[in-house]
Amino acid sequence: MKRIAVISDIHGNLEATKAVLADIKKRGISDIYCLGDLVTKGSHPNECIDLIKSHCQVVLRGNTDxxxxxxHDESALNDLAKKRIEWNRSLLSQENLLYLKSLPFSYEFYMSGQLVRLFHASPLKDDLAISHLDPLSVKRKQFEASPFTLSQNTADIVLFGHTHYQIMEKLYCRTLINVGSVGNSLDLIRDPAIDGPSTEIIHAHYLILEGDMQSEDSAISFQFVSLPYNIDKELNDVENNLEPEEYRLELEKGIYRDMSRLAEKLKH
Ligand SMILES: [Mn+2]
Structure with missing residues (x-):
């Protein structure tokens, strides 16, 4: 049996990245695939990219990468968006900027006879948000091939990220999984009256996939991991962050800076 750790949405959070890599190593897993968004938000993107480069066999490009x-044409962007791009770029070495640019869109392989396809958000667009609130007609498109997928076969298992929270759904006799976010977890569905412990939201999240690469007639399984990490240490130099208070709220409480805008978008 082979085990593969699938991580996503690192977002420059070095302590979360270190904790996840240590947890994967402790379990004796050496295959790590990353679904992108290595940068933006956190203050340590170069260090994160270096760790991802040296530990992951597959790294895909996310929308922020x-x-x-x-x-690209930045004339339509508002001042804050321009500032965010400028600040995040200023933290990166030229080598790592080129590395991000070179990353592929999608990857796929067979495990236990099932086609497992990986991408950042959707088969067509790296910034198309898919949520568990979406209708089946939207979710089913996640399994379809596109000009950007490695084959034109319909996937049996899809692993994606982008929206920063873990979900698994069985539909159309297939499996749809959001592996969650290592460095910027959040849950857009919040209600103080029934919310669980906020520690769950602010953990580093990833997925372990286990199956057989040779035999079609074998088991396949999925394990969600939710892992505490040293948030205080990550926030040691938060004053250097472009938006220190917004970033602190995201890491300490899981309250996303663009929460209301995103919640609205996900209701479509
Ligand atoms: Mn992301």
Whole structure:
């Protein structure tokens, strides 16, 4: 049997990245695949990229990796968005900017006879948010191939990230999994009257996939991991962050800076 740790949405959070890599190592797992968004938000993107480069066999490009590493027309962006791009770029070495630019969109392989496909958000767009609130007609598209997938086969298992919270759904006799976020976990569905402990939201999250790469006639399983890490240490130099208070709230309470805007968008 082979075990693969699937991580996503690092977002420059070095302590969360170190904790997750240590947890994976402790379990004796050496295969690590990353679904992108290595940068933006946290103050330590270069250090995170270096760790991801040296530990992961597969690294995909997320929307923020593309946004930061590509030249594009910024004239339509507001001042804050421009500042965010400028600040995040200023933290990165030229080598790492080129590295982000070079990352692939998608990856796939067979495990226990099932086609497992990986991408950051959706088969067509790296910034299309899919939530458990979406209708089945939207979710089923996650299994479809696109010009950006490695094969044109329909996937049996899809692993993605982007929205920063873990979900697993069985639909159409297939499996749809959001692996969650290592460095910037959140849950958009919040109600103080029934919310569970906030520690769950602010943990580092990832997934372990276990199956057989050779035999079609074998078991496959999925394990969600929710892991505490040293948030205080990560926030030691929070004054250097472009938006220190917003970042502190995200890490300490899981309250996302663009929460209301995103919650609205996910209700479509
Ligand atoms: Mn992200």
């Amino acid at each position: 593309r946004f930061i590493s590509n030249d």
